[in-house]
Amino acid sequence: MSLETLEICAFIWLAIAIAVHVTMFFVTAPFGRHTSTNWGPMVNNKLGWVIMELPSLGIMVYFLFFGTYSFQSFVWILFACWIFHYLNRTFIYPFRIKATDKKMPLFIVLNAILFNCVNAGLNGYFLAELANPAVYGMDWITAPHFIVGATFFIVGLSINWKADHILINLRKPGETGYKIPKGFLFDYISSPNLFGEILEWSGFALMAWNLPALTFMVWTFANLVPRAKNHHDWYRSKFEDYPKRRKAVFPYIF
Numbered sequence: 001m002s003l004e005t006l007e008i009c010a011f012i013w014l015a016i017a018i019a020v021h022v023t024m025f026f027v028t029a030p031f032g033r034h035t036s037t038n039w040g041p042m043v044n045n046k047l048g049w050v051i052m053e054l055p056s057l058g059i060m061v062y063f064l065f066f067g068t069y070s071f072q073s074f075v076w077i078l079f080a081c082w083i084f085h086y087l088n089r090t091f092i093y094p095f096r097i098k099a100t101d102k103k104m105p106l107f108i109v110l111n112a113i114l115f116n117c118v119n120a121g122l123n124g125y126f127l128a129e130l131a132n133p134a135v136y137g138m139d140w141i142t143a144p145h146f147i148v149g150a151t152f153f154i155v156g157l158s159i160n161w162k163a164d165h166i167l168i169n170l171r172k173p174g175e176t177g178y179k180i181p182k183g184f185l186f187d188y189i190s191s192p193n194l195f196g197e198i199l200e201w202s203g204f205a206l207m208a209w210n211l212p213a214l215t216f217m218v219w220t221f222a223n224l225v226p227r228a229k230n231h232h233d234w235y236r237s238k239f240e241d242y243p244k245r246r247k248a249v250f251p252y253i254f
């Protein structure tokens with residue numbers, strides 16, 4: 001694939017992200033607390049997470065080890081960040097969430113597979129086959145956008161993991177219900193895990209400074225801001241004593 005073709009694909013994908021973003025404010029993605037049996041066949045929750053996240057991990061591992069330029073510069077750092085995140089999301093997170101009777105629709109799994117294949121495909125192919133290795137040299141890892149982006153990535157990932165850890169541990173063994181999370185960034189927002197993930201991929205886009213990474217950042221925002229709003233509205237409808245000053249995903253803002 002030429003650079004021009006990849007760029008056209010990325011712009012089309014960006015336009016779809018915007019359409020999905022708007023739609024998701026009206027249609028709640030039916031997994032986790034919002035799961036529903038109205039979306040066709042259902043699959044086990046943990047298995048669903050593994051299957052839907054595996055393509056993103058597998059595609060980036062493939063391009064790292066079999067790509068033309070992956071080890072000809074410091075571009076491997078971007079692969080390492082991506083793979084590090086998705087190792088957790090694919091093989092650690094699903095086995096940490098508490099088992100409940102909940103399942104997720106196969107429809108969600110298939111959509112997520114498409115989302116992951118396109119995002120990892122665009123990013124992996126660009127970095128391994130199209131990016132000029134000279135761009136990812138010593139000047140790159142000392143550039144301000146790399147340093148700020150790497151900081152955002154690390155801070156975002158840490159917030160995402162810590163918030164997921166707190167949420168997962170709200171339930172004692174055998175419990176299946178929901179509680180109001182408190183402490184850490186939960187005093188300001190309902191979904192610090194989603195905020196952390198948005199910060200993380202914004203940092204990645206800053207570091208990488210290319211169109212496919214920007215596309216993935218936009219997709220992450222497009223998916224997670226409406227999801228955080230859905231979580232926030234859900235909390236407020238379920239808990240009368242839900243803290244009034246808490247925002248959905250961006251402290252003091254939204």
Ligand SMILES: NC(=O)c1ccc[n+]([C@@H]2O[C@H](COP(=O)([O-])OP(=O)(O)OC[C@H]3O[C@@H](n4cnc5c(N)ncnc54)[C@H](OP(=O)(O)O)[C@@H]3O)[C@@H](O)[C@H]2O)c1
Pocket residue numbers: 031032033034097098100102160164167168170171177178179180181191193194197219220223224227231
């Ligand atoms: N990159 C993307 O586009 C994308 C998209 C979606 C998710 N993600 C990531 O995937 C992870 C999960 O997302 P999510 O929206 O499914 O997270 P979530 O609703 O916050 O749930 C996280 C885990 O904690 C449990 N939990 C949440 N709130 C709870 C409460 N108040 N009381 C007791 N248990 C609670 C959930 O149980 P239940 O499952 O039983 O509700 C689930 O096991 C996040 O790290 C997110 O950033 C990324």
